[in-house]
Amino acid sequence: MNKRIAAILFLALALSAGAFGQKKVDLKIAWWGSQVRHEATIKVIELYQRLNPNVSITYEFAGFDDYWTKMTTMAAGGQLPDVMQQDYSRIAEWQKRGLLEPLDPFVADRTLKLGGVAKPVLDSGTLDKKLYALSLGSNSYCMMLDVDAFKKAGVPLPAQDWTWADLERIAMQLHAKLGIWGVGGGFEVDELAWKANYLGLGQTMYTPDGKALAYKDDKALVDFLHMMLRLVKAGAAPSYQEYLANLGGATGNVQLDAIVTGKSAIEAVWSNQVITVATAAGAGRNFAVVHLPRHKKGGMASNFMKPSMFFSVTSQSKNKAEAAKFIDFWTNDVEANKILNAERGVPVDASVRAALKEIVSPVVKLGFEYIDRVAKDAAPTPPPEPAGHANIRQNVYVPIIREQVFYGVISPEEAAKQLREKAAAILAGK
Amino acid sequence: MANVRRRKDEAAGYLFIGPWLFGFLVLTLLPILASLWLSFTDYDILSPPRWAGLKNFGTMFLADPRYWRSAAATLYYAACAVPLRLGVALGVAMLLNKNRRGVAAFRALYYAPSVVGDSIAVAVMWRQIFGGEGLLNSLLRLAGLPGKRLWLADPRFAIWTLILLAAWQFGSAMLIFLAGLKQIPGELYESASIDGAGPARKFLRITLPMLTPIIFFNLVMQMINGLIVFTPALVITDGKPLDTTNFYALYLYRRAFETFQMGYGSAMAWVLMAAVALLSALVFKSSSRWVFYESESA
Numbered sequence: 001m002n003k004r005i006a007a008i009l010f011l012a013l014a015l016s017a018g019a020f021g022q023k024k025v026d027l028k029i030a031w032w033g034s035q036v037r038h039e040a041t042i043k044v045i046e047l048y049q050r051l052n053p054n055v056s057i058t059y060e061f062a063g064f065d066d067y068w069t070k071m072t073t074m075a076a077g078g079q080l081p082d083v084m085q086q087d088y089s090r091i092a093e094w095q096k097r098g099l100l101e102p103l104d105p106f107v108a109d110r111t112l113k114l115g116g117v118a119k120p121v122l123d124s125g126t127l128d129k130k131l132y133a134l135s136l137g138s139n140s141y142c143m144m145l146d147v148d149a150f151k152k153a154g155v156p157l158p159a160q161d162w163t164w165a166d167l168e169r170i171a172m173q174l175h176a177k178l179g180i181w182g183v184g185g186g187f188e189v190d191e192l193a194w195k196a197n198y199l200g201l202g203q204t205m206y207t208p209d210g211k212a213l214a215y216k217d218d219k220a221l222v223d224f225l226h227m228m229l230r231l232v233k234a235g236a237a238p239s240y241q242e243y244l245a246n247l248g249g250a251t252g253n254v255q256l257d258a259i260v261t262g263k264s265a266i267e268a269v270w271s272n273q274v275i276t277v278a279t280a281a282g283a284g285r286n287f288a289v290v291h292l293p294r295h296k297k298g299g300m301a302s303n304f305m306k307p308s309m310f311f312s313v314t315s316q317s318k319n320k321a322e323a324a325k326f327i328d329f330w331t332n333d334v335e336a337n338k339i340l341n342a343e344r345g346v347p348v349d350a351s352v353r354a355a356l357k358e359i360v361s362p363v364v365k366l367g368f369e370y371i372d373r374v375a376k377d378a379a380p381t382p383p384p385e386p387a388g389h390a391n392i393r394q395n396v397y398v399p400i401i402r403e404q405v406f407y408g409v410i411s412p413e414e415a416a417k418q419l420r421e422k423a424a425a426i427l428a429g430k
Numbered sequence: 431m432a433n434v435r436r437r438k439d440e441a442a443g444y445l446f447i448g449p450w451l452f453g454f455l456v457l458t459l460l461p462i463l464a465s466l467w468l469s470f471t472d473y474d475i476l477s478p479p480r481w482a483g484l485k486n487f488g489t490m491f492l493a494d495p496r497y498w499r500s501a502a503a504t505l506y507y508a509a510c511a512v513p514l515r516l517g518v519a520l521g522v523a524m525l526l527n528k529n530r531r532g533v534a535a536f537r538a539l540y541y542a543p544s545v546v547g548d549s550i551a552v553a554v555m556w557r558q559i560f561g562g563e564g565l566l567n568s569l570l571r572l573a574g575l576p577g578k579r580l581w582l583a584d585p586r587f588a589i590w591t592l593i594l595l596a597a598w599q600f601g602s603a604m605l606i607f608l609a610g611l612k613q614i615p616g617e618l619y620e621s622a623s624i625d626g627a628g629p630a631r632k633f634l635r636i637t638l639p640m641l642t643p644i645i646f647f648n649l650v651m652q653m654i655n656g657l658i659v660f661t662p663a664l665v666i667t668d669g670k671p672l673d674t675t676n677f678y679a680l681y682l683y684r685r686a687f688e689t690f691q692m693g694y695g696s697a698m699a700w701v702l703m704a705a706v707a708l709l710s711a712l713v714f715k716s717s718s719r720w721v722f723y724e725s726e727s728a
Contacts, residue, residue, distance in 0.1 A: 065688055069687045072476060072687075073475065076476070093476065099476065241580045241584065242562070244580075244668075245581075245583040387474075390688070395685075399496060407585065407672055409672065425493075
């Protein structure tokens, strides 16, 4: 009898030792994004927890602006999550403040296996010769075209090396034939009218040290704004008022997007967003994805290859190795990437990419093929934006270029001049 | 002996207000003082603050046209929304002051918009009403009018959608007016009736003067609320178009938490506090000329 009790006790002890043998790990992960991304990410987190029962993951997500508000306040309070999504335009600043952990030790001990990741991709997250962030996908700005609308209007789809003049002509044609807008709202956004516009001339907005503006001539920006004003006036592009009031311009609601509702046939989006827009548009619609227009036919591309976003381990994390292990799963696991569906951009690991290429939906494939084309035909990647960029964008570019020009308060010439003066003052630290 | 007892009472008193006192000192006073210091620095949260002297104030007053646009928009909003809200509140309070059947239900009904008050849900609803394809335009079209105006994106009208929202949320001011109306002795109206005064005269000569302490209280409270308005502009108009609804508190928030200029945001906050204090002081000062307390001899 005593023997039996002893045996049971022993068994219980052994069982509990087994259960406690694996240390319990709490991880916190944070990202920004849309609803599509939130759902996919949460599914991958659940998958990871099933495969690693000792890990319990909490998470936080928000839209882009709110995300940075949250993360910055958390950083000040020493409360940063273990794994945080990072952006190309912010990473330098966060690294400089010592908030990110170098990943090299985890690469060395193979917690994080990066054998299938190309060097330029690793370089994009490398600062001061250390890897601080791993790109989650390759991305490039693109023009998304409503193929059905083009067919209906009898307008041929533009070629890869189409020009801004082509864009204007095609938008006018689409408007004339179909009565819809040729292009959707918000083309005067800084990424397009300012950054891509000058990239196509082989120039950048900022100098490499981020202390001054690099482009010397306002003409390209002024010309772009005049083109948009002509399109708006002709009814081939929505007015800024329309964009704010009806197209989700103020709320970022993709359901209201002009190409989603069929009110326009050309939309400028990041290639990883094609899936979000197409999903919102619903089944039965056909889209194509093409390079941004350039200044001269056969000239330099206005596109550049951008790491869509990164995962970083923060220096405030208490479980850095476990955090790296999660990033490894994210990068190399085919099942996880099937769920993620390349919504954060085309996966960086070669074997994952190959496995996905076979099975992804036609819409996701659009993005894959587009990124392949951009890889061969792109402007050189500009340096990350300097620390003052957010301030310039929010307090100078948006109120002056987007609002005052398109409400007709000031001319494009005057706006470009003001932008130059005010941006220069901010960059110089005045 | 008496001294000891008194000290004991004091100690007990402090013990009772202790939790509040702690909260006030640590969670309110300390951050307020910290923000005063921060207003003289450059601070982006991620790196330690750097002393900047009066730079933030200089930029604000001399080199930031958006600052003045936001200040002007806020004053315009407060100047329109506060009288409108008080007027509506008083009007409804007078209607609900009658002793009819079901008046309690109406009181609850009219108070409801203020309960949901600053909520996001109301703001989203407001967006729907005034959107390009919204309720208002649909009604206008039903009435045979064009109904095409983009209210939220039109620099002339966007702020008025927010002012209307403020007028609609009159509940708390209404309740206070209602309590005030109940305090006015019925004999005053009776004797006025006997002397042959009509409703308008009774309102001007009895109701308004007797209510002045309440009006004064409501005016101060609503003015402060109006000057720090935030949520509706954030959700309904996003501060657009052309900064016509970029209210002071919203702009302050954007500077502090979107472009992470905490020093600049703190400086803005202190100027706002000074402005609110100054305006309140002016209202208080003027009150001796128009506020009538019953305890005074007329």
